[in-house]
Amino acid sequence: EVQLVVSGGGLVQPGGSLELSCVASGFTVTSNYMTWVRQAPGKGLEWVSVIYSGGGTTYYADSVKGRFTISRDNSKNTLYLQMSSLRAEDTAVYYCAGGAKYYFDYWGQGALVTVSS
Amino acid sequence: EIVLTQFPGTLSLSPGERATLSCRASQSISSNYLAWYQQKPGQPPRLLIYGASSRATGIPDRFSGSGSGTDFTLTISRLEPEDFAVYYCQQYGSSPKYTFGQGTKLEIK
Numbered sequence: 001e002v003q004l005v006v007s008g009g010g011l012v013q014p015g016g017s018l019e020l021s022c023v024a025s026g027f028t029v030t031s032n033y034m035t036w037v038r039q040a041p042g043k044g045l046e047w048v049s050v051i052y053s054g055g056g057t058t059y060y061a062d063s064v065k066g067r068f069t070i071s072r073d074n075s076k077n078t079l080y081l082q083m084s085s086l087r088a089e090d091t092a093v094y095y096c097a098g099g100a101k102y103y104f105d106y107w108g109q110g111a112l113v114t115v116s117s
Numbered sequence: 118e119i120v121l122t123q124f125p126g127t128l129s130l131s132p133g134e135r136a137t138l139s140c141r142a143s144q145s146i147s148s149n150y151l152a153w154y155q156q157k158p159g160q161p162p163r164l165l166i167y168g169a170s171s172r173a174t175g176i177p178d179r180f181s182g183s184g185s186g187t188d189f190t191l192t193i194s195r196l197e198p199e200d201f202a203v204y205y206c207q208q209y210g211s212s213p214k215y216t217f218g219q220g221t222k223l224e225i226k
Contacts, residue, residue, distance in 0.1 A: 035215070037162075045154075045162065045205055047215040059214045095161050102209040103152035105173065107161035 002026040002106045004096045009111030016086050016115075022079040022096030022108055029072050030054070033101045034079045036070060038092035039110075048094070049081065052101070064090075086115045119143050119210045123218035129226040136193040138221045140206035145186045150209040153182055153191045156220075157202045165204075166191060193223075201225050 004027070008020040020036070036048040049060045049070040058070050069082040079096055093112050099105025120143040130136055140151070148169035154162035164173040166182035169189055179194040193200055206218040 044220045045156075045207075045217040047213060047217065050214055061213050097161075099164075100167070102150050103164060103167040103207065104154075104162075105164055107163070110161055 004098065004106055004108030006094065006096050006108040006111040009094065009113050011114045011116065012086055013117050014087060014115055017082070017084040018086065018113060019083065020081040020094055020096075020111055020113070022081075024077045024079070024098070027077075027098065027106060029077050029079055029098070030056075030074050032098045034070075034072065034096070034098040035104060036068075036079075036081045037095045037097055037104070038090075038113075039095070040089075040092045043092075046092070051079070083113070086113075088115050091115045118213065119146060119208060119216060121206050121208055121216055121218035123204075123206060123221045125221060126219075127222045127224060129224050130196055131226045132196050132198055134196050136191075136196055136200070136223055138191040138193075138204050138223070140184075140189045140191070140218050142187045142189070142208060146208050146210070148185050148189075151182075151184070151189050152207045154205045154207065155200075155202050156205065162205060196223075198225075 003025045005023045012018045035050040051058050051070045067085045071080045093110040095110045096108040097104035122141045151169040153166040156162040170182045181192045203220045203222050205220050
């Protein structure tokens with residue numbers, strides 16, 4: 001059974017940093033396309049970043065480019081999202097998802113990130 | 118940037134009825150790149166349909182997808198109580214890599 005467990009969410013001040021982790025089981029992070037998707041309270045889904053299988057090419061939404069970094073640790077089978085220069089508009093539940101290149105087969109339960117003073 | 122517009126925003130139906138949800142792209146996209154998800158409150162999205170018309174593993178056959186070019190449809194043939202949720206379409210593109218529609222809320226009438 002595939003499981004993606006997200007951790008690292010919490011309250012952070014504007015301008016601060018936070019790192020999310022997504023530990024995978026029953027599923028190999030490096031062999032799949034891994035992505036972060038966020039959902040602001042009461043809003044729809046917004047794609048944040050993806051890291052491609054194999055070589056690990058990365059892409060970002062314009063809204064987070066230059067502030068967020070996606071990475072993975074093969075030995076820990078874990079996906080990360082390093083977030084810096086956080087803004088109030090980054091407040092959202094962050095989901096880890098993965099699978100195929102064009103769509104997301106598997107989803108973690110999400111972690112709430114709140115950016116507020 | 119390709120924009121996905123879903124309609125209606127809210128659909129009110131009764132169990133047993135047929136639901137038709139639409140997703141329109143601002144420009145033509147490959148059917149391979151269009152997916153549908155279901156999301157219930159407090160839960161992550163669940164993949165329903167990929168490649169515009171292929172059901173994901175474990176998805177009941179009352180869910181079906183169709184369409185091409187700019188117009189895509191998710192149909193639920195006979196609504197079950199557990200089908201009332203929010204539905205999103207999603208496409209894979211160039212920049213940004215992925216976009217979602219704004220969602221259709223399917224509510225019990």
